[in-house]
Amino acid sequence: AQSVTQLGSHVSVSEGALVLLRCNYSSSVPPYLFWYVQYPNQGLQLLLKYTSAATLVKGINGFEAEFKKSETSFHLTKPSAHMSDAAEYFCAVRSSGGYQKVTFGTGTKLQVIP
Amino acid sequence: KAGVTQTPRYLIKTRGQQVTLSCSPISGHRSVSWYQQTPGQGLQFLFEYFSETQRNKGNFPGRFSGRQFSNSRSEMNVSTLELGDSALYLCASSPSRGENTGELFFGEGSRLTVL
Numbered sequence: 001a002q003s004v005t006q007l008g009s010h011v012s013v014s015e016g017a018l019v020l021l022r023c024n025y026s027s028s029v030p031p032y033l034f035w036y037v038q039y040p041n042q043g044l045q046l047l048l049k050y051t052s053a054a055t056l057v058k059g060i061n062g063f064e065a066e067f068k069k070s071e072t073s074f075h076l077t078k079p080s081a082h083m084s085d086a087a088e089y090f091c092a093v094r095s096s097g098g099y100q101k102v103t104f105g106t107g108t109k110l111q112v113i114p
Numbered sequence: 115k116a117g118v119t120q121t122p123r124y125l126i127k128t129r130g131q132q133v134t135l136s137c138s139p140i141s142g143h144r145s146v147s148w149y150q151q152t153p154g155q156g157l158q159f160l161f162e163y164f165s166e167t168q169r170n171k172g173n174f175p176g177r178f179s180g181r182q183f184s185n186s187r188s189e190m191n192v193s194t195l196e197l198g199d200s201a202l203y204l205c206a207s208s209p210s211r212g213e214n215t216g217e218l219f220f221g222e223g224s225r226l227t228v229l
Binding site: 101 | 118
């Protein structure tokens, strides 16, 4: 079985401040992990993905995430928030081996305060 | 390369009616997944098709069905609509199984309102 937990349905940061969005996963086998972003009235766009290569993954728009197996975490960070980062962010997991669906977390809405 | 195209983008139906939503995947992608997104339930997996075969199915009633054609285009159908079916329906495609790490490419969605 696989699952994802995102801590905090809403996060507010000041423009220029660090962004930290938390994600913990559960998977009985090595996972593939993803972060997606969704802007209003749009579909989801891939920010970054972990597929068992480097544990620190860099994505688009200055975001990065670190895979920590011991903590079963895959938190998303960005050093300095921009107004344009305001959106909803989803963490997702797919167990490797065989074929599994992709399971999404419940999402975190990021508000950036000027 | 064109992205995932979903039609229609918006539609309004009344209870008891049925609806068909269409999804054209990225050229060369053979897997198509459907998700229902609502404010209360988040993203819920409906089903996934690969080469015209349903590979996975979520926990939705039989009123929700889908199919995939030989050109990888997919449709989903919801019959006997209920108010609770109001949602954004998202389609996503991914490459063939050999390359498939699970990365999904999403369309912009079809927003269904049931009155």
